[in-house]
Amino acid sequence: MRLSAPIYRLKRRAKVLSRAERIPLNEALDRVAVAEGFTSWSLLAARASATAPSRALLARLNPGDLVLLGARPGHGKTLMGLELIMEALKLGRRGVFFTLEYSENDVLDRLRSIGGDPAVFGDRFAFDTSDAISAGYIIDRLASAPQGSVAVVDYLQLLDQKRENPELMVQVRALKAFASARGLIIVFISQIDRSYDASARPCPDLKDVRLPNPLDLTLFNKTCFLNDGKVQIEALR
Known part of the structure; x- marks a missing residue:
């Protein structure tokens, strides 16, 4: 159906x-x-x-990948991130969802909406809603994560919102090096600029990523963009 x-x-x-x-x-x-x-x-x-696109996305990801997952508000990027973790958990991997955007109840609500039950996966699944989330914090939390674990960070543009945190470029570089060294998959949920015109292109791309602070987007080696039910997955190198 x-x-x-x-x-x-x-x-x-x-x-x-x-x-x-x-x-x-x-x-x-x-x-x-x-x-x-x-x-x-x-x-x-x-x-x-x-039949979720998250299954197709996970199949294209490798240990060490740094992934950008972008969409305008209301187009399912958070659900996609959580679905990606659920797919990884079904394969016996570990998954962690870091969010600076949502409360614990919000996360549980979204998990229920995709049929996810954290209790089923025990300590292989965790989510973190701490205000202290930053590259250093994420690295500490994932210090013992086994190779192939999937971490989703919600969201990219909030990582340096606190002045005491390093610049966004510094944090993403640190997480890229960490993911590569440990064989982890780290996915950043990202905002898309309001200038994106869906009538011109079915999905956003790297040119449409909202960047209030400088960031070298070539640090990412995989991208997934969503718009109105459409999904565009691309390997950058």
């Missing part, structure tokens, strides 16, 4: 329904799922996961 919209849009539809009818989000999600022909949201999420 083909979904009437990408899962991120269906989730947005459920949020609107939840607010409009003042019902719990999980009930609204189930209602949306029923309208799509499923008995529950968990079944819909499982079906979506079976």
Whole structure:
């Protein structure tokens, strides 16, 4: 069965329904799922996961990769990052989600929306919502992570928001060297500049990455850009 919209849009539809009818989000999600022909949201999420672009992306990633995952707000980049971790966990790997954007409840909510249950994976999965997240902090947290582990950082443009943190370029270079030395995959969720015109190109690219502070984008060797359900994956070298 083909979904009437990408899962991120269906989730947005459920949020609107939840607010409009003042019902719990999980009930609204189930209602949306029923309208799509499923008995529950968990079944819909499982079906979506079976064909998720995150599976194709993970298949193209190698230990040591530094990846940029970009999209405009509301186009599913956070869900994609979490789905990527879920796919890695299914293969027996370790996954960590670092976020400077969301609270613990927000992360759990998004995990539920894609059918993820942290309890299933035990200590192979972790997420971190500390305000102290920076390159040094991430390196410390991943010091014992085995090769092939996947870390998602949400998001790139917030890493140097605190003045005491090193410049963004310095942090990304440090994480690139760390990922390469340890055989880890580090994925940065990224904002896209408002100037991006979807009518001109179906997906953004590196030219559209929002950079309030200088950053050499050639530090990344893989990119994944999303827009309106479309996915564009590219190896830069």
